[in-house]
Amino acid sequence: MCTTRRFTLAALALSISSFNAAAATPNDTAPLGKLPRWALPLAYQLDFRVDPRQSEYSGSATIDIELKQAADHLWLHGQDLSVVKVTLTDSKNQAHAAQYKVAAQKEGVATVELGQTLPAGRYRMVLEYSAPFNQQLEGVYKVSSQGAPYVITQMEAISARYAFPGFDEPSFKTPFTLSLTVPENQVAVANTRQVAEQKLEQGWRKLSFAATKPLPTYLVAFAVGPWDVVDGPQIPATQWRARTTPLRGIAPHGEGERIKPALAQTPAIITALEDYFGFGYPFDKVDLLAAPDFAAGAMENPGLVTFRDYLMLLDANSPANNVRGSFNVTAHELAHQWFGDTVTMPWWDDIWLNEAFATWMQAKITQQLHPEYRADLELINGANYAMQSDSLVSVRKIRQPITGNGDIETAFDGITYQKGAAVLNMFERYLGADTFRQGVRSHIKQHQFANATADDLVSALAKASGKDQRFSKAMQSFLDQAGVPLVETTLSMENGKAVLHLKQQRYLPLGSAGDAKRLWGIPVCVRYSVAGGDAKTQCELLDQAQGKMVLPGATASSWYMPNADAAGYYRFDMARVDLARLTGSLTQLPDTEQLAYADAINAGFGRGDLDAAAVLAAAPQLAQSATREVATALIPTLKWLEKHEVRSDAQRERLTALARKMYLPRLQQLGYQRRAGESQDDALLRAALAQFLALDIKLPEVRKALLAQGDKALEKNADGKLDLAAANPDLLRTALSVATQEQGTPAVDVLIKALSNTSEPAQRMAILSGLGAATASANAQRARNLALDPLVKVGEMSTLLRASREDGEGREALWKWFTLNHEQLIKRSGETSGGRLPDLVAGDSCSQSEADRMNSFFQPLLKQLPGAERGLAQTREKTLLCTALREKQDPAALLH
Template sequence: PGLKRVDFRTTKPLPTYLIALAVGPLDVVDWVDLPANAVRDRPLPLRGVATAGKGGQLEFALENTDPIVRYLENYFGVEYPYAKLDLIASPEMGTGAMENAGAIMYGDAGILMADNASAEQRRRFGSVHAHELAHQWFGNLVTPKWWDDTWLNESFASWMGFKAAAAWRPEYQLDVITLVQALAAMNLDSRIAARQIRQPVENNLQIASSFDAITYLKGGGVLSMFESYLGEEGFRNGLRKHMQRFRFSVADVEDFMESLAMGSGRPDVVPAFRSFIDQPGVPLADVSMSCGPSGARLSVSQSRYLPIGSKGNPNQLWKLPLCVRYDDNGKLAKHCTLVTSAQTRLDLTQKTCPDFVMPNADGAGYYRFALNGDGWAALMNNFQRLNQKEALSAADSLSAAYQADRLSTAALFDGITRIATSEYPQVAMAPKSELILLHDKVAPDSARPALQSYMRAVYRPRLNELESADLQNMSEAKKIERALFRTSLIEFLALYANDRELQAQLADQARRYIRMDAGEDDASLDESAVDPALSAIALKAGVLKLGAPFAEVLIQRLVASNDAKFRAEAAAALGNTDNPALGDRVRELLLDERLRAREPTTLAFELAKRPSQRRATFDWFKANHEAFIGRLSHFAYRWLPRLGAGFCSIEDRNEVESFFKPLVATMQGADRTLAEVVEGIELCAALKSTKGDEITAWLTEAR
């Protein structure tokens, strides 16, 4: 009595990891069916599911699903594979998501939207949503045979997700994110501890290592490169062939390569593709130009990129699709070739010497490039002539040259100053990670105030330009671009460049936002007090500037809240303090049972990355690791060695390794994370030893 029997239809062949149930007091929102189209001859039922009372916040997700599904169906020429589509919001998943067949789960913070949600929140949702929808084909319809081909899931969903999301909302500029993420992955891929994309998996402990930046970010970049090499139509034909051949079945790398060769008509692509997935590392194309009576010639040397202090072997070769952009009597020209040997020469078609050479045309190649001093000077003098992707690639290779000791500190900062003036916001902010590295780890403590002053001098004028812009006569797309750029600038200036005026403004907004003076009995927030795009930054500024009184109220608001977005932002903010006593107080929270899901790890990593808190946080973890680990999901174990990633000395490297080595022996994927962290500390120490005094000297002279 009182029980209900549910009989499920027999599914088509489906891997067990894609089966999911959502159970609890739920709102179920029946949405309008997605209409039939040229590929799918039936309507598709669409629903949203959230914890009771939150169903109304699914509206943005539901109304923006049809255009992405339609794009994917048109691209593959294969209809959405399942009978229905449910979007399920989970309070336990943070901002993550899982592509269960026809029942995709998202963390509340990633999918639930208030009416005043920021452009960044909507943009982030769109990219995650498109990724999970792409999985309905990559991974669900066609599933890898074994874990070593996880890249056939995740690399493809990453690459395709950004393509589909860019088509959905071009104004969010998601078309460059595959490149941005591939460039970020190169920092990990430069370490000898990095794995290859298709990494053999021989035991259960190795499975988790397949889900990392190499698979998602490098993999996406490599796919983008071969799409460019084959042409969009040829690449798409290969993927369509693959979906047709292995529909509701399993496939491995050999199957995929055969499909790609058959569909594109280019079997020669297979050896080049294999050279990128079957070995680790970032190719380095060292390009020099000579000019004579017969014209211009480029000499290209190929090796593995290695930073200062690396013990790696540079003598690796790839079959490298290389395209160069150059000046041809005032016009831009392009020349492409497949570099298959350590040394090669390219004869350019023009008879005069180009003003500059950009060795990665359209930023399409997964490689870094090196130039001599004159080559870098010429390229940076023509930086504004590069398109957005080329500029991003050039900014990355400039930083990489510095970290390989092939560029002076003066040339680096001259380049950063020029890059920061770019018309493209993504390009202008590209030096951010390099500057944070120098600020937090490499520059001596005594040089930090001068480095902060430089950062403000370069980026505060960009913010001032945005604040004075005429919004009334600005297109909607430009308004979104401005909003995203403004958020990035404010975060960088307030949290890294020590812009005290901005910090004070943000801290005051945060004080009013959490209603600091309202007391414990009223835990409501005043959401009108802060721009939703700046709430996370404001909370961090509040902890930094207002100290313990603010932090104590924020803790009260956090534990009383059921708003996943606020909770995540509050947990991250509490680690943003330089006060030792407040740091100790916040570390007490790491074992507080009132923190949920990923909040303890969010807080721990925020503390560990702050220079003034990293030592105390690591010592706390050593003393309390058993209790801390005991409250985490096993999925989080593999990232724990990153609590030592902020260190930058050989002594600290040895301590991190000796402490974590026995701890990670039974944790999935943690041994590889530890190897990457230990090597990262070594490389940081070498960079600091080589460049630290040089940075101080340049900053002193620049003042």
């Protein structure tokens, strides 16, 4: 009786337990956004078998997981993977059958069906699979350099699911342990140091790498191929890091020597970043890899940072733009080792925490180590560039809610990078540099090797500064709403004091359908003149629709600059008399503020407040500046006038005469060849002026000088190859463009043939730009067709097509070509490029008919192209705004 009773109670307990387990089993559908949190990855062991000479690879992913509740299935990510076997083992080492099934192919969502309900607990899941090498530079992909195949990875944003099955979201940070089985004649590298090597049969070897720090899937990286591995100078120990850190360059075979300049600059960047963050470089090595083809500019994979090859492979003949870009981008990617790699956003709506911080820190480190690069001006130019996009109604917020994979792809834009960096710069000034750094250090330390949100950062800054909720609301007003603030200013004398009256609204271009009523918390700083010729600065937080600021020492005749040091992310509109005084005092402003003044001219023109005559009046004053960025600041607006407003010979002659007067003497003074000991800035100014005057304004004397260089570059040397080094490397792109336009078919023939035997990345970019600049219809068509030819790398396609639109036959011809070839283009470039496609093929359009045809063509493709909806909306809106601005213009204004 007692025995029976014990049995009955045990059976009842088991029955209840089973019932509860069954009841708790999730009954859900395939998650197309975030994965559910009832299954969590704890650690990965990834084993890859890779031979770059093959068309596919194989692998196994061993994932330690925790089921937070009983389940008969779990969700994970996997795309284009052929999973042949799944094994699940519990904590008692008991195996359970499981099956992998694709649940949502387009989103890369899969399910593992467990075959039974398993209780909550820890399990080890092993998935064995194979996959083709990706053709669109995602996941694990294969490219060639000088005929040799290489395998490289690119996992960001959501491409790790092409590489291995897993939980492909940034909030899932775990250690990864990689091994690579490769042919014995291949070099393999990964995020961490190699710790073991095992020789296998049939010419294979297995390389094992140390476990990583906790990482999200998008930072896993490896590469296999006949790489040159070059030791760089070791990064010495510092007060923040007790050990030396090894540094290496990974370059395509035969290119190792050219990666040494990039390696030489890296230790100083690392130590400067450590000093700022107060936190030692946290990974076990630094490898910089020059990828023969790459979708992005670079990628911050910890321990194995990958770059487009032209940024890493440098020598005396490299364009100045590439040399400077190498330092800037290296500083950007290494800044990510703290913001992004050590502390990671939990979801893609906070990707700005990665990219804005890296952009802002890049400028800070570059300004510290290379002040002559004027990273402060680059930061301001970046803000001005972002304001152009931020003026659109269709623009993203910095913290844009993510509703699908397409939103993830389009989050990597000027709003995330340049606007985000400008907002950080503005609030650093508001809090003070030391206080801001204290908040950043606290944030990094508190969330190291974990995840953190924007709110976490704002909280750390508020705590460090002792500021109240007014600061937090101010900063969040820039993060959580789109648009550019417009601050309207008027100076008046009241009771013997100079009072600056302020109003804020949203800046909207002429023709915009947006609502201007919007409030931010704007740290407004004003520089103004006082008696004796001195200047003072006054700052206030403007978080109401209207406000005022007393300017001590100012008089009724004082000039003032509404954005002191151009540190604020806002535009300004001054009372006309105030603007006239500022214009008359322009030479008294630092060049930072002259850039803000130039943006005010551009913004006033875009809003319809200023006409072409006002732009042409301001341009000569800025053009005489000794600072390159200021001297060229209005060139984009002059190009717009040339492209969209010039309708008569008289207008063209007026614009040509003005451009010749403003810029030709400067170009002639610089000359067309490099001079011994000249600055990079002179080289960059020469290139900018030559391109504008030769390809946009088409000055005969400039085209003649560049054609002479282009002709020399197209001559064959003793090896039978083009003598591309005969041209100034900084002008090669423009020289080949002029040669293509002037010589026609012979030049096109030579350049197409040169593509097949030219591997030097900067020269390839110049060749592609030259081909894209072809204006004769047959030659332009041949050039565009190359975008579908394997002769042109996937990452080079946009260079060719953009040149065809801007310097070649123009947007009408490109549009016709695209409508006939869009399926092949999308297949080759990948559907995830959809967000950028409308702008690539229809950017600079300026008519209602172009907007309509763009909309009609792309609408049926939106479901196929993630991110294209936003890309289409923005390109169409820019087209309509351009149309409204063009129709507003008075033809006589260009003749004044």
